[in-house]
Amino acid sequence: MRPISILLLVLLASCGGSSSPKATFTERRAVAFEAGISVGPAAGSDTHPVGDTPTDISAVYVVSFDIDGIGPVVDATLQLTRVANSGAPEGLAPLVVDHIDAGAAADVGDKTSVALTAAAHTLGGLGPWTLDVTSLVQADQGAGRVRSAFRVQFTTTTDGDGMTDAMFFGSAVNPTLTHRPTLEVTYEVP
Numbered sequence: 057m058r059p060i061s062i063l064l065l066v067l068l069a070s071c072g073g074s075s076s077p078k079a080t081f082t083e084r085r086a087v088a089f090e091a092g093i094s095v096g097p098a099a100g101s102d103t104h105p106v107g108d109t110p111t112d113i114s115a116v117y118v119v120s121f122d123i124d125g126i127g128p129v130v131d132a133t134l135q136l137t138r139v140a141n142s143g144a145p146e147g148l149a150p151l152v153v154d155h156i157d158a159g160a161a162a163d164v165g166d167k168t169s170v171a172l173t174a175a176a177h178t179l180g181g182l183g184p185w186t187l188d189v190t191s192l193v194q195a196d197q198g199a200g201r202v203r204s205a206f207r208v209q210f211t212t213t214t215d216g217d218g219m220t221d222a223m224f225f226g227s228a229v230n231p232t233l234t235h236r237p238t239l240e241v242t243y244e245v246p
């Protein structure tokens with residue numbers, strides 16, 4: 057049986073490369089997370105809130121990843137992990153994940169900058185949320201941007217009740233590694 061299996065693998069590889077005489081390879085890695093900021097209220101270092109505050113200020117979360125120097129992207133997945141909750145943030149829904157150009161480093165201006173694209177995201181419970189951001193990271197690459205950045209926020213900035221209503225997401229320095237945001241990219245290697 058083993059020789060037959062090997063033959064099939066070679067055949068599949070030949071078919072897969074039929075559109076190009078040049079072989080390509082893919083490699084999977086998690087691009088290093090470099091910046092996570094909570095825009096608006098002060099936040100603890102382990103988590104960042106998305107929602108509102110006791111003073112009725114909106115809290116948004118911006119994540120930014122270095123994609124400089126990698127080959128053509130074929131797949132990209134953003135993972136954010138909701139680790140805690142306060143009040144009733146669902147009342148501020150829908151939640152959107154905006155693709156933004158945060159430049160070299162995310163800052164307060166990224167709270168209100170015009171999104172490149174915005175998409176409503178189904179609210180998840182506690183635990184990891186994954187989003188297919190392939191086309192967005194490819195767009196960054198096509199535009200020559202060296203970072204991919206995303207802004208997580210509710211479309212209703214506050215419910216005005218003078219109480220915190222927020223989801224808390226793991227930050228880039230969360231002591232639990234699996235709680236940190238990641239951008240996993242598969243790209244071609246020449």
Ligand SMILES: [Ca+2]
Nearest residue numbers: 108217219221
């Ligand atoms: Ca509130």
